[in-house]
Structure formats: structure tokens, C-alpha cells
Amino acid sequence: MVSVVCLVALLVIQVYANIRRPMADPDGDYVSISSALLLHPKPTVVSDTVVSGLSFVIDSLCVVRDPQSSLDAFFSELDRLNMGVDTVVSIVHLGDSHIQAGFFSGRTMRLMQEQFGNAGRGWIAPFKITKTNEPDDYFISSIVKDWTSGRCIQYPPKCPLGPGGIGLQTVSPFVNFDIAIAPKNGVGYEFNQVVLYRGEKSMPMLPSGSLGDSVDVYRGHEPIVPGVVTDTFRIDCLTDSFQLQSTRRKEGTDLLLPAESFNNLYYGFSLTNGGSGILYHSIGVNGAMFVNYTDESYVKKLAMLNPSLLIISLGTNETFGRRFSSAEFAGQIKTFLSLVKKQMPRTAILLTTPPECSKRVWVNKKRTYIRNDNTERAAKAILNVAEEEGLACWDLFTATGGKDSSKKWFAGKWMSRDRVHFSRDGYVEQGTLLFKALMNLKIEKEKDIFLAGN
DSSP: OHHHHHHHHHHHHHHHHHOSSOOOOTTSOOOSHHHHHHHOSSOOOOOTTOOOOOTTOOGGGOSOBOTTOTTHHHHHHHHHHHTTOOOEEEEEEEESHHHHTSHHHHHHHHHHHHHHOBOOOEEEOOTGGGTSOOOTTEEEEOSOOOEEEEETTSSSOSSOOOTTSEEEEEOOSOOEEEEEEOTTTTTTOOEEEEEEEEOTTSOOEEEEGGGGGGEEEEOOOSOSBTTBEEEEEEEEEEESEEEEEEOOBOTTSSOBOOGGGOOEEEEEEEEEOSOSEEEEEEEEOTTOOHHHHOOHHHHHHHGGGOOSEEEEEOOTGGGGSTTOOHHHHHHHHHHHHHHHHHHOTTOEEEEEOOOOOEEEEEETTEEEEEEOTHHHHHHHHHHHHHHHHTOEEEOHHHHTTOTTHHHHHHHTTOBOTTSSSBOHHHHHHHHHHHHHHHHHHHHHHHHHHHHHTO
């Protein structure tokens, strides 16, 4: 620890000795982590308060593996934020029920934004309208009751899907959405811009309520990708709530179009505040597996969010298959990755391994739980794929205790009663560890660059 502090101090001295003021290239870009560091007087430091409460966490393993330096471009973008460059860096965290709940990814989002700036809440989806659980920092409601909901885990989905892996469709001649940031859990996520993602034949929306006159509306007319149109609403102040209602009025006229001419399909929203910093889109669907997202039309929609970093936290659900095969699982990962690389060639990818969990069995007519051995096999398969594909990987399975660690998670009340999911506090711990692992890698790279230059 002392050596790290000394290196950090030397780096600060070196920068101040050689650089009097930041200088950008003619286009305002800093294309490498080394150039960013030379222009940035403050090296990355993880606060001492960002520590895990888990006694069995192996701190030395809390680091992202990236032997091919695939995250360097992403780290350079973070350095630009630290230098005060007015820009937004988007992250998409894709996963299953561990992510849909919002506690794991929400913790990482908060910590990233505390370190590099808060550009807004990012992607929000109307999960409660589809009668499933929703993150606790926002609310989306509607007076419409007759919704058909599609999810990526359905085969085929009951309606087309958007970037969030879900879709909502209704035959109602009127549609409304009320968006609100939760007063306690959503503190800091007030917004002044809302982007609505909808089907191209859906009724467009207009602002309603008290903010109606203070909103500029930019309606999308052509799909950005097949099947998806975006409408943008810019508000002249920060707000924690927003109301939208549909319109059948033909734009620029008083003509009302017939309700049956619309196919009302809506996907979700993105909330921003106009500031620079991290925009962290959390996308999870209960029960999701790699194969559920492996569809080129879906990946094109996901690419609309333009992530600099795509974090993929999947693998738990696959391990409950009766004939789990590491080779088959690895093949599924690679197939999905091939679509991501095709549609998002400039996006850095971070794979994460699933933590250990248990599975329920019956012994002598009594229900009991045994270790799910497949989670360890799945973790090894993900690590192997990451190495073969030249991608970064964070081994959550090993960092949080490895084999038999689920017993400790459950005994400490970090896991829920089903011994697959985690308590809110357990997910918060995982989110903290992910942030720390990313920052530990960034610090190591900064040290290497410093040592190479001396």
C-alpha cells in the first residue's frame, strides 16, 4: 500500500513538473491513455470508503483481467472526463435478473458517476406495467391496463423488443406515461431531456401536465434502426417528473388520424441532465441467457445506446440446465459476441462471471439445497472465452470466495432465501467490487506507464 501511495505522489510531481497547462490536439481528442495521463494532473485514486463488507472477499483478485489492453480506449475517455472535457461516456450493463433488480448495476453506476461525473439516469423501462419488478429509483405508470408485454426470454416474443429487451403493445386509442424519479433512492437523477423509444407506427407522444409549455419536442419520423423511432423532449429546467400523452393528430394539421392506423408499441426511455460524465444504461431481463439476446435485430437496437463499454453479466440461468455443457455454453457466448463486435465495433467489452449459487433438490421427501457446481464451470468457460477473444473479464466467482462461497453469502444474509439471488446489500457489495476492480486495473495501467517513462 505504501509503495502505491509513493508512486501516486511521484506521478503527481512528475506531471506538475512537466506540464504547465492542459493542451488538446486540434480536434480536441486524446486518443490514448498515455496522452490523457500526461495531460491529467490527478491519477486515479479509489476512495478508502469504497471497500467491501464481505470478510471472504479476496482483495488481491478484485481486478479486471485485460491482457490485450482492450479497455485502454475506454479508460482514455474516463481521463477526458477527469480533465474537464465536456463529454458523455456511455456504459451499457447487460444481464439477467441480477441486473433487472437494479441494485448491482445501480451501485456501480453511482460510484462511476461520483468519480467521473453524472450525465443522468440513462435507460429506464416500464417493468411494473409489464407486471414484473422494477429498479427502485424511478417509477413509470400508465392509466392503460390492456398491455401485451414482450420479453427476450419468450420464444417467440409476444411483441417486438427494444434496446431494453422488452416491449409494450396496446390497442388502446389513448396512451399515457408518467415518469417520476423516486424521492429517496433516485436523488441526483433529475433530468432535462427525455428520449422515448417507440415503434415506428406507434402514436407519437406530447408533453402534458405543468411542464407542457416548457418543453421542446423533436419528433422522430424515420426509424434509426428497423422498427425503432425516437422522440426527444427537451425541458427548460431540471425536473424529477414528466408526463406524456399520445396524439393522433397529423403533424402540422388539425386532422385526427384513426386509432386503427397505429400499432402502439413502446420500449422505454433515456433520461439525461445535460451535464458531462457517465451515462450508465442498466438492462436486465429476469431469466435471460446469452441465447436470448443473440439476435442481430436486437443487437442493432442495443447499439443505439452507443456504449463506449458493454458490461455483460450473464451465465447464471444457463447453469440450471439439465445437461449443462461448458463447450456449448462457450459457443453461445462467442455467437453473441460476434454480433456485438459486428454492430458495435468500437465498443469495449467486459465479461463478468456469475457468482456461486445453490440449487434446490429433494432428499427423502425433504427440500434441501446443494452447491450448483455448474456456476464454477460457467465461470471458467467465460474466462476462457475472454482470453480467446482478447476481451477483458472480471471473475466475480473467484473474487467473492470461489468454491463454497455461497454458504458464506447465505449465512451472512447476503443472499435471498432461494440461494440464487442476493439481498439488496449483497448486490450492492457486488456493484462495489465491480467498480473497484475496474479502477484497480486503471491504476495498474497508470503505474505501468509511469514506470515505463522513468
